[in-house]
Amino acid sequence: MFDFLEDYDLLEAFWMTVKLTVFAGIGSLVWGTLLAAMRVSPVPVMRWFGTAYVNIVRNIPLTVIIVFSSLGLADVFGITLGAGDDVDTMTFRLAVLGLGAYTAAFVCEAVRSGINTVPVGQAEAARALGLSFSQVLGLIVLPQAFRSVIGPLTNVLIALTKNTTVAAAIGVAEAALLMKEMIENEAQLFLITAIFAFGFVVLTLPTGLILGWLGKRLAVKR
Amino acid sequence: MTSVLYDAPGPRAKKRNVLLSLLFLVLILLGLWWAWTAMSDKGQLEWAKWKPWLADSESWTTYLLPGLANTLKAAGLAMVIALPLGALFGIARLSDHRWIRVPAAAVVEFFRAIPVLILMVFANQFYSASTDISVDARPMYAVVTGLVLYNASVLAEIVRAGILSLPKGQTEAAKAIGLRKGQTMTSVLLPQSVTAMLPALVSQLVVIVKDTALGGAMLSFTELLNARKTAASFYASVIPSFIVVAVVFIVLNLLLTSLASWLERRMRRSKKSTGAVVGPEALENLETIGPKKITGDYGENTGGTG
Numbered sequence: 001m002f003d004f005l006e007d008y009d010l011l012e013a014f015w016m017t018v019k020l021t022v023f024a025g026i027g028s029l030v031w032g033t034l035l036a037a038m039r040v041s042p043v044p045v046m047r048w049f050g051t052a053y054v055n056i057v058r059n060i061p062l063t064v065i066i067v068f069s070s071l072g073l074a075d076v077f078g079i080t081l082g083a084g085d086d087v088d089t090m091t092f093r094l095a096v097l098g099l100g101a102y103t104a105a106f107v108c109e110a111v112r113s114g115i116n117t118v119p120v121g122q123a124e125a126a127r128a129l130g131l132s133f134s135q136v137l138g139l140i141v142l143p144q145a146f147r148s149v150i151g152p153l154t155n156v157l158i159a160l161t162k163n164t165t166v167a168a169a170i171g172v173a174e175a176a177l178l179m180k181e182m183i184e185n186e187a188q189l190f191l192i193t194a195i196f197a198f199g200f201v202v203l204t205l206p207t208g209l210i211l212g213w214l215g216k217r218l219a220v221k222r
Numbered sequence: 223m224t225s226v227l228y229d230a231p232g233p234r235a236k237k238r239n240v241l242l243s244l245l246f247l248v249l250i251l252l253g254l255w256w257a258w259t260a261m262s263d264k265g266q267l268e269w270a271k272w273k274p275w276l277a278d279s280e281s282w283t284t285y286l287l288p289g290l291a292n293t294l295k296a297a298g299l300a301m302v303i304a305l306p307l308g309a310l311f312g313i314a315r316l317s318d319h320r321w322i323r324v325p326a327a328a329v330v331e332f333f334r335a336i337p338v339l340i341l342m343v344f345a346n347q348f349y350s351a352s353t354d355i356s357v358d359a360r361p362m363y364a365v366v367t368g369l370v371l372y373n374a375s376v377l378a379e380i381v382r383a384g385i386l387s388l389p390k391g392q393t394e395a396a397k398a399i400g401l402r403k404g405q406t407m408t409s410v411l412l413p414q415s416v417t418a419m420l421p422a423l424v425s426q427l428v429v430i431v432k433d434t435a436l437g438g439a440m441l442s443f444t445e446l447l448n449a450r451k452t453a454a455s456f457y458a459s460v461i462p463s464f465i466v467v468a469v470v471f472i473v474l475n476l477l478l479t480s481l482a483s484w485l486e487r488r489m490r491r492s493k494k495s496t497g498a499v500v501g502p503e504a505l506e507n508l509e510t511i512g513p514k515k516i517t518g519d520y521g522e523n524t525g526g527t528g
Contacts, residue, residue, distance in 0.1 A: 042228045042235070045243040049250065059428065059475035060468050061435035064447055068464045076264050076460050115227075123227055133228045141227065162337040169439035176339050180440070183347045193344040197336045204335050 004186050013178040014199050020095060020164040020174060025157055027100030032107025039112055042133060057105040062166050065102050069094040070170035095167035103160050110152040114145030150215030158204045175199060261461060271459035275466045281453055289449025290470060296362060296445065297430045300369035307370065308377025313407060315382050333375040338433050339440060342368030346441050365437035369430055380422045384415035384500045419500040421486035428475045446470060
């Protein structure tokens with residue numbers, strides 16, 4: 001029953017999914033935190049930019065963003081992200097870019113909700129010590145905020161893991177693309193779907209459990 | 223706006239903020255200018271490429287509007303089918319009987335864990351192999367099936383959160399006047415929780431609308447994104463077509479989002495409801511939503527009636 005699996009490299013496809021998730025996750029965490037900092041900053045133009053970015057990007061389908069990064073950025077503008085002629089590397093990097101830019105909007109909202117959970121007294125005390133905005137944010141507020149948003153950030157990460165399948169739309173050789181190929185060639189529809197469903201459960205379930213446990217442990221008890 | 227993070231600005235801070243604002247504005251303008259020159263270098267700013275979208279109605283009536291109609295049809299159908307299904311599973315997860323509760327939880331968690339695209343690809347192949355749905359109609363069926371399976375399980379969680387958000391007194395009062403469990407659910411809990419979770423339902427629609435685009439990219443479903451593809455090759459205009467389609471999606475979803483937050487504000491104000499509102503973020507803090515458990519002694523709930 002499982003004979004046909006030898007013709008396909010399942011692990012390689014899921015490894016690609018993991019790589020997409022990790023790189024886009026790191027990128028969106030950095031960019032999302034920056035956006036959150038902008039949204040709470042005393043500079044009006046930055047606040048305005050952060051709000052506009054989040055509202056615009058959140059409302060565009062990820063598929064549109066990913067397809068645009070391939071057809072628009074790569075084909076029309078020739079942006080290859082340093083991959084040169086290597087098409088596989090280029091589509092991978094474009095997919096990471098698209099996934100990161102999209103996920104950052106959700107990371108930003110999660111981090112911002114975390115900033116709101118920090119008691120006003122903390123920031124007031126920090127200001128009374130003479131700390132500047134960036135010091136208050138970086139030393140006092142963000143460290144506490146991050147510990148309280150591990151739960152929401154885990155949900156963003158799990159959504160990102162599932163969203164990496166969209167990269168199949170521009171031909172990144174990850175799980176969903178392999179599934180489509182397998183399903184068209186083999187007559188084992190239910191078995192193949194079950195295998196891929198299982199693969200995603202294996203990827204997302206431990207993430208949720210481990211980070212959920214971590215979030216409960218690290219949350220600042222108030 | 224004063225905030226936790228900074229004081230109301232004094233003269234020096236004001237000056238600094240203006241300076242930073244200007245600096246950031248220059249950065250944004252540089253970015254825009256770069257995009258603008260890149261576009262004009264590649265000939266994407268020529269009027270010929272924009273004319274079909276802005277000045278002619280033909281591109282809209284032939285491509286975009288039918289695409290948008292399909293997007294809305296798939297999203298609407300998925301919502302209408304997924305709602306009762308989700309309500310069923312949400313209630314089943316709250317059942318007193320373990321043999322109902324556990325399988326329902328398993329189904330909901332399973333479909334929430336799988337990417338929608340996998341479900342759509344599966345449904346597409348399933349319909350092609352086992353049913354005689356015509357090739358033209360199949361993508362629509364597949365997209366709606368995938369969306370229903372995924373969103374019904376998400377809606378089940380919303381329904382569960384909505385019912386759990388109602389004060390315990392509602393169930394107790396229903397029991398006290400002798401209603402059975404089914405009656406309590408259908409005539410007391412459900413009607414109230416529906417109003418409570420209306421905002422969350424509307425914002426789930428945004429997710430559904432966005433996910434229809436998957437069918438356009440992977441299953442040749444002729445929704446908005448796919449209609450863009452056909453139109454873009456017909457008019458030989460790539461970037462403008464993406465911008466137009468993105469704007470349509472943004473406007474549509476912003477309308478839905480603002481409807482959701484308007485509903486949320488209205489519900490919070492309204493005296494008729496129990497005051498419970500399940501916002502879009504309901505799923506993220508599901509554990510914390512439930513009513514406070516009444517602990518052994520009459521701790522916080524007596525509130526001085528003693």
